[in-house]
Amino acid sequence: MKDVGLWTISKVVLNHSHPCCPEQAEMLKQHMDLSMFVRRTIETHEEAGIRPSKTYQSFVAAAGSHRELGFIEKDVRNYITREVRNFSEEDDAKEFGKSRAAFEYFRDVVSFDTTYNTNRYNLVLGSFVGVNYHG
Template structure:
C-alpha cells in the first residue's frame, strides 16, 4: 500500500484504529537533515512502565504490559512515495470499536456543535449547560463523541482567544474615536504578531493638564507578585 504523503499514511492508520477500537501515537521519527526518512506509529497504550508505588504497598498490584500493535512507514526516495513496510495487528488488550469515539484522539466537535458553543458563549450560557443540551438532544452521554472537557477546551482555546483579539482591535478603534473628539488625548497602542495587546498607554486631556500642573505621577505595577 502506498501513500503520497506521510500525513496520508498516518491518517490511514488513525482511521483503522478508530474502526478497530484503539488510538495511536507517534513513537519515533527518523530524519536525515530536515527530511523524515521513516516513522513508527504504535497503539497509544504501547509502552513499558514501572509503577512508582512499591508492590508491597499496593492493594491491587499490577504490571505494565507491552502492546505490540504498530506500523512502520518509510519513504521510497526514487519515486517519492510512502509505504507501510511492516505492520503488527495483535493487541495484548481488548479493543472496543463501539467506544472508540470516546478515546481522546478520536473525539471531534462538528461544525454544528462548534457553532452552538460559540452562540451559547456569546449569550453567557455556562459550558456545563451547553454540554447538557447536547446530551439531551443526543439521548445520552454515550451517543456523543466528545465530553464536557472538550467543550470547555474549545471555548478556552478558540472562542475566547478570538474574542480577545477582537477586543484589542475594538480598543484601538475606541482610542481613535476619542482622539477625534479631543486632540489633546494621547495614546500609544502596540500589538503583537497575533494581534493581541503588547503595550497600551493613554492619557486624556484632564490627566495631561493635571500632570503638567502638579508634576507628579503615580505608577501602579499590576503584575507585581503574579508569577511567584
C-alpha cells in the first residue's frame, strides 16, 4: 500500500516455504570475504598464468574441502576481473601518459607489443637493433 510517497507494511509473514539451513549461511554473499592471503595468492597465480579453476582447486586442497572455504570459484574469477585486471589497465594508462610526455619531448613514440606473435610455449622474443641520435 502506497501512501504519500512512502511504503507502509500492512502484513508480515514469517513462515518460510523451505527449511532454514544455518550451516549454509556462511555461503551467503554477505558472509563471503577473501582474506589478504587469498587475494595475494590469486594475484600471484594470475600473473603466473595459472587458471582461476586451478587456483581455486589449490585452495580446496589446502583446506581439505570446498565446504571449508568461505568462497566459491566464481569469487576467485570475480576478484580477478574486478581487481587484478583493473590494476593492469591502470598501469597501461600510466604508460600511455608516459608515451605522450615522451612524444612531446622527442616528437616520436615507438610502441612494441611482444605478445603479438608467440611460439608454442607462449614465449616471446623482442629484439631492438638500431642507433639513436646520440651516436
